[in-house]
Amino acid sequence: MSLSLTFHGAAGTVTGSCFRLSTPNGDVLIDCGMFQGTKTIRELNYRPFPFDPSSIAAVLLTHAHIDHSGLLPKLTRLGFRGRIFATGGTVDLLEYMLPDSGYIQEGEVERLNRRNRQRGRPPVQAIYTQDDAIRSLRRLRRVEYDRWTDILPGLRARFWQAGHILGSASIEIEALDGFGGGAAEPTRILFSGDLGPGGKSFHADAEGPERPDWMVLETTYGDRDRTDLDEAGRQAVLRAEVSTALAAGGVLLIPVFAVERTQELLYDLDCLFDGGQLPAVDVFLDSPLADAVTGVFRRHLDDLETDGDPFTRANFHHVRSVPESQRLNTLSGGAIIMAASGMCDAGRIRHHLKNRLWRPQDTVLLVGYQAPGTLGRLLQEGTPRVRIHGEEIAVKAKVRSIDVYSGHADRSTLLDWVEARHGVGHGLFLVHGEEAARASIRQALLDKGWPAERIAQPALDDRVDLAAPRPLVPADRHPRLGPADLAAGLDWHNHYAEALLALRRTLDAAPDDAARERILAGVMGALDTNEKAGKGTQP
Numbered sequence: 001m002s003l004s005l006t007f008h009g010a011a012g013t014v015t016g017s018c019f020r021l022s023t024p025n026g027d028v029l030i031d032c033g034m035f036q037g038t039k040t041i042r043e044l045n046y047r048p049f050p051f052d053p054s055s056i057a058a059v060l061l062t063h064a065h066i067d068h069s070g071l072l073p074k075l076t077r078l079g080f081r082g083r084i085f086a087t088g089g090t091v092d093l094l095e096y097m098l099p100d101s102g103y104i105q106e107g108e109v110e111r112l113n114r115r116n117r118q119r120g121r122p123p124v125q126a127i128y129t130q131d132d133a134i135r136s137l138r139r140l141r142r143v144e145y146d147r148w149t150d151i152l153p154g155l156r157a158r159f160w161q162a163g164h165i166l167g168s169a170s171i172e173i174e175a176l177d178g179f180g181g182g183a184a185e186p187t188r189i190l191f192s193g194d195l196g197p198g199g200k201s202f203h204a205d206a207e208g209p210e211r212p213d214w215m216v217l218e219t220t221y222g223d224r225d226r227t228d229l230d231e232a233g234r235q236a237v238l239r240a241e242v243s244t245a246l247a248a249g250g251v252l253l254i255p256v257f258a259v260e261r262t263q264e265l266l267y268d269l270d271c272l273f274d275g276g277q278l279p280a281v282d283v284f285l286d287s288p289l290a291d292a293v294t295g296v297f298r299r300h301l302d303d304l305e306t307d308g309d310p311f312t313r314a315n316f317h318h319v320r321s322v323p324e325s326q327r328l329n330t331l332s333g334g335a336i337i338m339a340a341s342g343m344c345d346a347g348r349i350r351h352h353l354k355n356r357l358w359r360p361q362d363t364v365l366l367v368g369y370q371a372p373g374t375l376g377r378l379l380q381e382g383t384p385r386v387r388i389h390g391e392e393i394a395v396k397a398k399v400r401s402i403d404v405y406s407g408h409a410d411r412s413t414l415l416d417w418v419e420a421r422h423g424v425g426h427g428l429f430l431v432h433g434e435e436a437a438r439a440s441i442r443q444a445l446l447d448k449g450w451p452a453e454r455i456a457q458p459a460l461d462d463r464v465d466l467a468a469p470r471p472l473v474p475a476d477r478h479p480r481l482g483p484a485d486l487a488a489g490l491d492w493h494n495h496y497a498e499a500l501l502a503l504r505r506t507l508d509a510a511p512d513d514a515a516r517e518r519i520l521a522g523v524m525g526a527l528d529t530n531e532k533a534g535k536g537t538q539p
């Protein structure tokens, strides 16, 4: 087979973006992302790659988000020796994001192995370390937007503005099929990467070439239309929330994502302070990663669609050391603290929440998507008590959510982007979306007159022959996980945690110890019956 494409991630799931383009002169990867979500899905990160990393000639990277770049250190650790091509913005972001990810992997495995030792289980190895991440950075090569870059003999690539985050790109690839020279037309493949919503403060709207032979389209919000506000509308929503929080006399705590969201908030606050729409209260950015990433944005001011430097003000304070962070505990009101992580599942935000959730005068403002099972989601759903670092905390602070910041194109913006490409020569692959999102985009395209046989929804590890375009069915299928494993929003680990919490709640609510003993006897009886039933079915 002279030209084929294999979907090693973001197929049947949103995360783990990784596509392998096989050509006669070598294989290249488009993205090499980490799987995120349930433990079942994350377990894929620990397994071997379904290809030999040393056989990969090059990687083309759409953007720096970890679900697109997060397994590059693992790829390098396992023998990849080629170049990683990315825009300057992406390269500069990765310099901080990959080592940070390595640090997180090391920490997670350390905690896991402590538990494994206690349970008499063998230790596991980190997916990669901070050192692996630093080594992988040496393989990065900068490319310019809108210009062809030679990748391999007979294969070149062009990066287009995707308007998603700093440095984000859609990647157009031109591959000569036989490489025998002569008049053969090259095959053109366009990978959308993640597409922005348009109308962002920092980036131009997404662009792209016309009528590629093949298109690989993200569909994250393929089943949702949002009412996107313009800059002034968005800032008005933020202003109202900040004013109310300050009027309550407490501190406003904003859990933030380090890349893009932090900088958008700083930008909006800067505008509101400048315009006198908010009093210039102190804003503490308490996240070393968000701080470093803001530094990258500052270095790329020329690439951003802003005037001046919106990230530097007398009342913006960058909190670096742990003692500095701890000193924020004594603030009683009239200030904003921004800390990572955005879903409250790690990082310094957990210390601040532990310190403030019980104070009725304080406010927590959620500004991004909160995944099921995260502390951020529990707060959003109005849970009255939470557990942080093993301590139970009553939630008395006000918890607010706003949905005016988005990094992703919604359904109609995705469809507009496809429309602007004027169709495809051979076929379109829908990826990077839950099944409902992919189905919704597919239906919309059918309604617009696209032939059904031009649209495919590849499954994990499907390989498609691009040299023999029709029919558009996988030439090869070796899935590492089945569709049910990928689609499940929650796996048994989540349900186990829920069951333990429910048991604890029931025991706490019981009137006396005798009642608690009866409840436990009932649970043990059910387990016993289950065990006997299990034995009964064995021959």
Ligand SMILES: [Zn+2]
Pocket: 063, 065, 164, 194
């Ligand atoms: Zn992204």
